[in-house]
Amino acid sequence: MKRLIERSRSVGEVLRWVTQNPSKVSASHYPIALHKLGQLLQQQQQQGQATVNGESRGPGQMLEQPEFQTLCQAIISGCSKFDNFSIVNCLYAAAALGLPGESPLVRVLEDESRSRLGRFNQKDVSMVFSSEANNKALEAIFSSQLFYENRQERFIRSMAEWLPRKAENLTPYTMALIAKYVARHRLREPRLLDTIANFLLKRGEQLDSKVIQKLVFPFSRMNYRPSNHSELFPKLEAILEQKAGSSPLATVNILMSMFQLSHFPQTVLHQVFSPAFITNVMSSPYALIVRRYLSLLDAAVELEFRDYSGPRLDPRYRVLMFEHALTADEANRKYSYKGLVAEALRQLVGEECYRQDEVLPPGYCTDFLLWINRSGTVLPLSRVPAASKAPSAHTMTVVLSVNDKWHYCQNSDILVGSRAMRDRHLRLLGYSLVQV
Template sequence: MRMCTWLPSLFNAGYAQDEQLIPFPSFHMALITLPKSHFYLSSLPTCRILTCLRKYLSPDNKKGRKIMCQGYFPLQQKQFRIYFQHAYHKKHHSEKGNKPHPIGPVLFQTATWERFEKSDGLVDDQRIYKKLNSFTSSEQVLKFVSTLETLSDTMAATALYRVSEMEQDEGGQKVPKTILENEIFRALCFQFEYESTNLSDTGLVTALKALTGLHVDPQSNLLVNLMMECQNRLLQGHMSVHNLCVLGESMIKLQSPNCAVLKEIILQLQSQKLQECEPEDIVAIYMLLQAALGEVVQYQDFLDHLNHLSISLVYKFNPKFTSQVLNALVVLNQTQAFPLVVKLCIHSVRFVPHFTSEELRKVLEAFIHFGYTDKFFTEALEQHVSTSCLTMHPECVTQVMQYCSKKMILSKPIFDAVAESFVYQAEIFSPVQISQLIVPFGKLNYQPPNAPLFFRKLENTVRTQFNYFPPQVLLNILHSCTLIGRHPVNHVAKLFRPYFLQKLQAQKSGLNRSILAQLTQLYLATVLECPFYKGPKLLPQYQVKSFLIPHNLLETPMDLLLYKTIRVGLIDLLGARIYFGSRVSTSCCYTVDIEIKLDEEGFVLPFTSYEDAFKRLALCIDDPKRFCLNSHNLLGKEVIKQRHLRLLGYEVIQIPFHEVDTLQSRSKLVNYLKKKLFPHSYE
């Protein structure tokens, strides 16, 4: 205690008279030899020492300001108290392959010490946690930490983790130099390295996860010490479920999914009473198993138990947990957990306005992956997109359109909002994202109210960035526009040239039948609907004979049950089966569901007749698969088919399923067909 009162007076005397009276090294030695216990005997002497330090570190005293930061971590309270000494340490978080970098002098502003003096001691961890989450840059986090007098090891690790999160958001694969040279960052790393045995479990695993995310060299002393301490505590078997999961994720990154440590972690998780766990612990287990994807097969029984248990906890999940679990189920391909998926999807309806863009994207991905649709979810999505589309992340907007496209949902509010967003900010979308936005318009046969502006913006974007569009992506966009009668004549000529075809062939998929079918239909549309086109032709070797191509059909096969119903009515109406043909192939690659030939007087000819027919009727037997979901709006590929058949001389007669379903007797069916085929004679 004598030293504690002597040092300030001696220091003040030296500072007041002459700086040379107390050389800096002497002061340094006096400080580092001060017993640790003296810092806790009285807050007043400690504050007096720090007041003297603040004066010594004033801007006018350049010599005294050049000091080195070292964290001090008391054993009793496990709290950070930042003290200083003049020393150099190697950089414990250097990147692999780099030479050790000595930590240089650290300069603190006087204002920091004024705040330090005013601190009332321990700061509430919850308040610090909220404050850390409110920052938007690593510099803000570290600056805030430097203003705190005391900091728990958990909050110190959380601060490092926030730095890690923000650097990953910026796409960094290395710790930026500005972070490496930050004195608070190095003080925290130094403290974690040399006091790893005194850390709490949560502080230990959080620090390891943060430093792993910052790509710290696994061979550095810092990470080696933390990993060894983690393994020691793992062997003791007292770590909580959440800490086990955090440790497991770090070990996967540092070692591999099949490392012995991870197997021990999952073994301990299996022995836990999961029914007593909180929702955040259950979510943490899912996140761990998702990270260990390659080894999940051997843990499927554990996953089944977890899936069954989670059903009763869904109502406790917040938006973040709901999104994370759904994403984990997608990655782990838990198709057998459909009851859990359904409950999560229903639960997600209430959170649609509260999801972040990334969370909503993951939820939509789960809806697509598991083939689930929900009327109320779609309605909530419509309201959300209508009001927030301009502020949503491009990936989320494209995922919304993919959801509508995959599930055949023609949502006019969503399509209108996306079309408006594209007109105003097309520049934020990548070529692939533009394709994902445009294709659903053609696929679902919809033109928004601002169609002239929308397609003009698309044409300008394609023209200015033509060389940046991958060949397949460009073909998808132009083909989609053609489906709804928006013919990209200015660009289509480039697609039929050998150079573009060679680029298509050079792709991984090559010129498969699906690509050739798209090229054929695009060329057919250009010839039939754009007679003024004088550009290059598509050579015969790049054309297909039929659009009924498996896995990527450009026309929907006829539904057999609906066809049999219509066939019975036609036989009664025409008198015999010989008077109509079914599944008739045409010279333009399309297949007609039912074809009927008529002579000049309107009489029906036998379909096997070789004489030229004066008129041909093409009956389109349209079942629900040819329409958008819960709608009477035909798909784009059916609309272009009917359009082309008319241009080829057919009289197209549409027989939709929703009209046939209302006919309750055979006689009503016959009358319905007579009115459809022979409207004039029917009258």
């Protein structure tokens, strides 16, 4: 049956083989038949045979043929018993054939696929996600833990093409799921990021600040200023002025994203450093994390926003942003080159001549810290006075950074926003950075 279907020369021939020999047709034959129908229709269009005697021979007209309806009904009736491979390939073939999303066949296949997401392998998942593109399907896709944890490059490339056209019909929840996925996998895809930015520009005033922070985060994560930033950033400032106190944690998260992109909203800073905002924060369950963010924002103002003349964070509330290595760095330590660099330093200068994982104010964890005098000699810690361990005119303090792949955007040499801001600040504080 497989050979007969593949050798068919017309749509009618394929349909006859499948519908007139039901006892010889298995689940694996249905996707082959759908694929073959798609190939034949494409050939007809390329050869100028899209119409014959004034009648369309495209997917729309084929849907009305009784034999095609019989084929669809056979798939609908039996798909719950199909194996995963047949389900996925039927859905993929139906999408390639151009069947509308509201057709009974596509709806049943999508529902069956979603119910099996947890049991699909990665190839199956990629094919399913390349076939579904409506709002309901996207919510299911990006809510899938299997999809969220794995980078689906084929699907992302496809989505970058069609998402700009469909964004207006998506819900904020769906767009936030997409933004979360893009940020997790460090996907610096301008078309996706600009689509999120345009969505935010159009709907920002209607959104809760907790949703806004999720949509803004990918920009700072990927160290990417959207193409509409000259309109978007002032719009976000105006929104934050109205909603700063409604969710303090979301507010400082949005501010941090802006700071990482070197944008400093002065009016909003007046609010978050005000006694009223601080009092509100201190009585909340997330007081410590907001204090950490405010402390880093305050340090960034000191280093990068010298024209700011408004209130600053009360010194009583200043804390280190981080007190140890970042969670991602700790989790990926076994994949890092840091161990090799540490061994090389031990052999070159000795353990007494460097510090590892030192946290520097305002809370940046460094990979390696070395002190070098004017003659270029690496000094042992015992010969570095406490007062000279910070950058000084007499001793050069070197931060040796091991930039692993998770410090960069995917397939790029651009550092993620948090790492880029860290490097800017350390240089402004007088440290000499060497990156390996």
